[in-house]
Amino acid sequence: MAKVVYPCLEDLKYEEEVLRNPFSLKLWWRYLVARRNAPLEKRCVIYERALKALPGSYKLWHAYLAERLDGVRNLPVVDPEFEALNHTFERALVTMHKMPRIWAMYLQALTEQGCVSRSRRAFDRALRALPVTQHGRIWELYLRFVRQEGVPIETSLRVYRRxxxxxPGHIEDFIEFLSNSGLWKESAQRLASVLNDDQFYSIKGKTKHSLWLELCDLLTKHAKEVSGLNADAIIRGGIRKFRDEVGSLWTSLADYYVRRGLFEKARDIFEEGMGTVVRVRDFSIIFDAYSQFEESMVAHRMETLELGVEEAGPRESGPGQDEDLRLGVDASDFEKKILKGFWLTDDNDADLLLSRLEHLINRRPELANSVLLRQNPHNVEHWHRRVKLFENNPSSQILIYCDAVLTVDPMRAVGQPATLWIAFAKHYEKHHDLGNARVVFQKAVQAQHKTADSLASVWCEWAEMELRHNNPKAALELLRGATAEPSVEVKRIVSADGCNEPAQMKLHLSSRLWNFYVDLEETLGTLESTRAAYERMLDLRIATPQIIISYALLLEEHKYFEDAFKVYELGVKLFKYPHAKDIWVIYVSKFIGRYGKTKLERARELLARAIEMTPANWVKPFYLQYAKLEEEYGLAKRAMEVYDQATKAVPNNEKFSMYQIYIARAAGILGVPRTREIYEEAIKSGLPEKDVKTMCLKYVDLEMSLGEFDRARGIYVFASQFADPESDSEFWNKWHEFEVLHGNECTFREMLRIRRSVAASHSMTHFVECGGLAGKRAEPDASVASDGDAGSLGALHRMKRQKSGV
Structure with a gap:
């Protein structure tokens, strides 16, 4: 062992250098680098010697601690080497207590060892030793440490609070930690404080809206744990602030009370939510949650009853005991109560729950309609739909009509508010209460209306109701009063008021009301009152062409013919074309029918004036009527002049038919030869080419009937310029037959020459239009043409010989 730890011969030169200068970091570092592959024990001895000489070297301490950490990486935490490592860190921190990296290494090592108390004290020492600017690196490790398993909750809470x-910006992490730890009350309190802070900024990018939803979810799912908070006020604040999530917030508030066991309060919340939301989407969310709640209550109660029946077991059957057996309770256990036909007890209310669920489902259309009306209370159609929902409840319908007419503002209404008043009155009429129906109409005509036509519709419906109930005099009096002009004093008051003029001031100008009134006067009133009504309409200038015609027909029916014609005269002065067309037609027809012969000059003046004032598109019938008048009662010469004027006055698309009429009448009156001038005039009048050709063929028939074959041939020559041989073979066949019957070889050759010339002319035109391709194809070959001509001449001779033989 000593051979490994102590220096050997290879270390001699490095030992001499460090002994010669033990305070040189460079020499010690060279020594360590040279022995990088030596065992850890030997390197630790070198590190210890170096640090004894240089205890303040950060580089040496960091490298030494890093190698010591690597050395215990795979050892169990109970190994003595860990304690030696911790001791080394403590010695290092004597001089390196201001180095955050050393503290981080030490704290991370302690965290991995699972030493809770020792780690907590080390973290606290690190925070005291380091400056505040370096605390962020320590807190990151500290929070990671307190989130580990085995750390007491109280310790973690104190660390997070510090x-x-x-x-303070990382309060969301604290809230998340509290939620994960099951500390729902403090989590809700912290989240509520965040929402109340207007200067709060989420580092995780969450909005106030999402935080509100989190708080509501927390309050509802853990209602009992957070009972200290005013959850009702918190969620209601969110409802007022976040209008896009009103439906889900109302359901959250109701769910809060459900989880606390306050079921009646939850029902009140559901009802309040459905009664306040203004969007169908929010209503659907609340209604679905409400119905699911009621269904779950019913299911729970049914399960309870079934369980009670099983626990009760079999009993002796007897009178009045079948129901007790079904419910699983004894009749002596509760006091029987009756509420609207349901038997209720403290333990059994299944019938009531089922009734509540059924009642809720039946109310859905009504509640949905209420939402639409809250969106726009001035929508007339929604009010009508609401009335239909209570079709079997007349009293409720009356209340709805009252609310509707009081709520709807005519100036902001969507639809016709007058229909509400009318339907309200008809509701009373349907139930044979004419008194109240008249009261409704009386209030309706005094109410505000946007237009005079809307108010007029109310008056007309009132009068029709009186007519339906055999009270025509009252209907007539109503309309007389409605059409009366407001008094001067009322006008002065309205003008001084300065506001918009009410519809009642313009009611007497309503054409709808006057039309109904004059119809009623014609049916029920006298001739004088009817004439006065029509004259009043004319004075107010609200008469229509139909009113003019009706008035004149009324006078004519009572033999006031001149007065009727005066009305027609007034009508043609008041109205211009096209509105005056019907008046002119009836006026002229009636006058000629009565005075055509006796007052011829006056009829001529009337027709001349009608023709002068009528546009060209509609003038043809008047010319024909004028000409017919002259034929029957006047002079034939004047009739021909009228026809001649008509051919020049009518538009081009009607000239051909007009010339046909002119020619037919001239032939019948003046004789066939006199029609030649008309034919020539028609051909020169600028008719379309198709009509010119047709007119020429009719002219040819005329000349042939008179035996003027040379004149007919000349007409054929003139008309040939309008007939393309390729497309109009009928014309050339007729000319061919004409030459065969009445011509000779020279005229036949001339016809063929003209045909070739016309074909070439049309081919050249087609060549210019189509780019020159068709023209080359259409050029006739001289030899072919000659053969064709010879063949035609041969056919001519054969036909003539056959004719002479016959």
Whole structure:
């Protein structure tokens, strides 16, 4: 052993150097490096000699302690080497007490050895020895030490509390430690204090929202352990602050009371939550939790009853004992109570629990509708849906209607608030309570409305209700009062008020109300009252074209023809096209039907004025009516002038049909030859090419009927420029037949020449449009054309010979 520990011959030169200068760190380090492969015992002797000469060398102490630590790495903690190691650390700290690395090595070694008290004292000494700026390195090891198994909880708590005095920002770690250790009360208190601190910043990136949820979860799951805290106030504070998690927070609060055994209080919380949330998602969360709670209560009670029946065992059956046997209790054990048909005792309330669950499920539509109304209490459709939910409860429907008409603001309403008033009144009418229905309508017409049409709908429904119940006079009086203009004093008050003008001030201008009123006057009133109503509408300038026509027809029905025509005149002055079209048509038809012959000049003036004021798209019927008037009662010459004017006035798409009518009437009145001028005028009037060609063919038929074959041929020549031989073979076939029957060789050749010329012209046009490809294909070959012409001429001669032979 001595041979290994003491110096040998190879160490002689290093021994001489260190003996010559024992205070040189460099020489001792060279010695240690040279003997890096020597056994640990020998190196420890060299370290000890070096540290005896240089006790303040950090480098030597660190290297020495590191090698000693490596030497005991695989030894059991009960080995004496660990005690020697600890003694070495203590000797090192005599001079190295300001070195955090040495303290860290020592503390880590003690932690691994499991020496709780010794480690705790060493950590405390380290914190006292080192400056505050170096405490972070020690606290990291200290916290790791107190989280180990075997360290007493009280020790860990005291260490963590001291650490928070050093760094309060790591309170989340303390809270996590408390939760892992089962110290729920202090964990909740610390978490609540964090949430109350407005300057708190989470080093783990957690938000106040997530911390609130953690606190609520802790309070609900460990309600009994944290009973010292006001969990109700804490969770309610979260409900007010975090609107996105209202549903889950309400369920957490209810769960808190459930875990404490306060079931009635939990039900109150569920009801309060469903009655305050404004989102359907939150309502669904609370309702699902509430229903699960009730189901669990029922299941628990049923299990208890079944267990009670098993424990009770068989009994002698007798009168009145079957129910006791089923419940597993004796009738003498409790006092029977009756509440709404249920038998309740201190131990058995299964029927009540089942009833509560059923009642909750049946209330779901009502509760969901309440949530929607809290979102927007001015939504009319949701109020109507709420009324339908209580279809079998008229009293509840009345209360809902009252709440609706008092809550809905017409200026902010979604939908028509007037429908609520109307439905309210119809509800009373349905139950044969007309008195209250009239009271509702009376309040409705005095209430605020956004528009006059909304208020008018209420008046109309009121009048219709009176009509349904055989009270037409009351309906008429209602509408007369509704259409009356507000008094001057009321107008002055409203203008002085400076606010928005109420709908009642504009009610007398509602066309809907006036239409209903005049219909009612026509049915129930007199002619004078009806005329007064129509005249009032005209004075207020709220009459429509239909009102004008209805008024005129009313006067005509009572033989006031001139007054009816005056109404028509007023109508055509008030309205422009296209609204005046129906008035003009009926006006002209009625006037001509009555005064067409006796007042011809006046009818002519009326038609001329109608034609002047009518746009071209609608003027054709008036021209035809004018021409018919002249044909029946006037002069044929004037009728032809009207037709001629019509052909120039109508739009291009109607000119062809107008010319056809003109030609037909001219042939019947003036004779067929006089139509030549019309045909020529039509051909030159700018008709579309298709219509020009058709007109030319009709002109040809006319000339052929008159035996003017040369004129017909000239028309064919003119019309040929509009007929492409490739696409319009019908035209050329007709000309071909015409030349076969009435032509000669020269005219036939001329027809063929014109056909080739037209085909070439159209081919060139097609060539220009299509890039030149089609043009080359369309060029006729001279030899082919000649053969074709010869063949056509031969056919001509054969047909003529056949004709002469016949």
């Amino acid at each position: 650490y928070l005095m050093y760094d």
